[in-house]
Structures are given as C-alpha cells and as structure tokens.
Amino acid sequence: MRSPWIAVTATGVAIVLGAGLWGTVGAAALAVSLATSASPDTWGEDLPVPSEPGPSADELEPPADELDPFAITEVYEVGADGTLSPEPTPEAAEVWAGIERVFTPRGAATRIEELRLGRDVSSDTMAWVSRSQSGEYWTFAANLSYADDNDYWMATLVHEYAHVLSLGPESSDTFTETCDTLWTGQGCLLADADLLTFSDLFWADYTDAPDADNIDVDIAEAFYAAHEQDFVDAYAATNVTEDFAESFLSYVSEDAVEGDDLLSRKIAFFGEYPRYVLVRERLRAELGWG
Secondary structure (H helix, E strand, C coil), X not given: CCCCCEEECCCEEEEECCCHHHCCCCCCCXXXXXXXXXXXXXXXXXXXXXXXXXXXXXXXCCCCHHHCCCCCCEEEEECCCCXXXXXXXXXXXXXHHHHHHHHCHHHHHHHEEEEEEECXXXXXXXXXXXXXXXXXXXXXXXXXXXXXXXXXXXXXXXXXXXXXXCCCCCCEECCCCCCCCCECCCCEXXXXXXXXXXXXXXXXXXXXXXXXXXXXXXXXXXXXXXXXXXXXXXXXXXXXXXXXXXXXXXXXXXXXXXCCCHHHHXXXXXXXXXXXXXXXXXXXXXXXXX
16 A cells, blocks of 8 residues: 655655656655653544644745645635634545544644645646644645545555654754754654654664655665665655654554564564554554554
C-alpha cells in the first residue's frame, strides 16, 4: 500500500504523483505532533487548543514554486469544533471526513486551520500542507483529481499522521537559532523526541546518509541504491523523517513483522511505545486493515 513521491521544503510538503524514477513510493505530508502529555488511551483525542488564533490565510507560507502546486478553487476555514466554513461541497466534506478518521476529529480541529481544495489534472501534486507562522496551525490542501481511491488516500493520510506524531511543537523547536540535536527542515528536534531516538538507532551508523532536511532526489536515489534492504521503499531513503513516516505506515498497515534485520527492527520500533500501539489498533479498526 504505497503512495507517490513527495517534495519537501522548509515551509511545506507536497505529495507529488508520477515523479519518474521513484515510481509508486512513499506518501507523506507534514503536520503537527500530538501532545505527549496526553495519556496513551486518549492520545490524539485530547490535544490542547492553541492559546491564540492562527494567522490569516494571507500570512501563511505558500509552498515553493518548484512543487508545482495545483490551482486552488475552494478554501474553507476550520472551526474550533471541526466544522468547515463556508458550507463545504460534498467532495470537500468527504475529504475532511477522511482527515478526521485518521487524525481523529479533535486532532484535526485543533491543528488544521484551513482546508484548500482544487481539481487540477495538469498538476502532479496530490496534496500539500504548510505551517502557519505561529508554528501551531496548518493549512491542508488536496488535489481532488487524485483523491478518488479511498485506500490510496487513507494510506497517504496515515503517513501524514506519522509526521503529526513526530514533528510538532512537542517534538521540535521551530524558532531556535541554533540546533544541538537534529534539524529536520521543520524545526530542531527536542532531546526526548521519538524521531531523534529513531535517528540515533537506525541512521547514526551511515556515513553516506542524506541530511535530515534533504529533498534532493538524486541524493536519495543514490543512498537507496546503496542500502535498499534497509528501507520500506525508495522514498523512505529521502531523509530520516520520511523513513520514520514510511516505517510507521508499514507498522500500521501490515501484520506483525518478524526478523532481526534493520528494516524489521525499524517497523518493530513503534511497538515499543504504548501510544503507537494504541494508534495502530485504532487505525486498523477504523480503516479495516486488521
């Protein structure tokens, strides 16, 4: 259950179809982390509401030009209770319902401030997300031309949700001027971040690894060619954040993996954390992947 290549910038992430050499590989998009203070049985259901309203749409950082963003034709504000304004079209409501299924209604409502939609078959971009200047809110954009396959779309959202669990304000500092741990392009990881532990366990021994904020396809391709057996797919070799997300998607979507090879240990990594175990159980039940 694999999705397409994604290009990443410091301000946003785009899910891109038909990226040539990558074929059908990793799916992703960047979003915010769940509050680590939430108890495991409510993880994802009890996110704190940000203290101040997010900036206006005009203040949001747009995706980079090289991402070939699709034309936006519908824009919806997300209310504190998760309702969309103005009244959404049936397609918009369906897209939002999918996001709520994966992120939980509470998680979607308290972290996504704007939903943007378009239908542009001339663009290879399936979706993108961009962080607001506050660092707490997100805009989520989807190209409706590629949202018709429910299984494919759900897999994309689960990968995105992995970024929700690993790159938010409880896991990284987006405003620091120095970074003593790992700079991901979306912030400096905090010392107790799960993604930093993942990096230390599975990326520290490489001498040819791409930087954690790498977006260069050629660099990722060369790294994957040298270590293909270590990754779920080619996209996972782009950088450690995408490896985390692709490995999480495999952990959720596949049956238990046995083995002591590096790839098996990556997927088993999530089973060591009760919060990820509970998220897996919820998503497999919700999406019928069990």
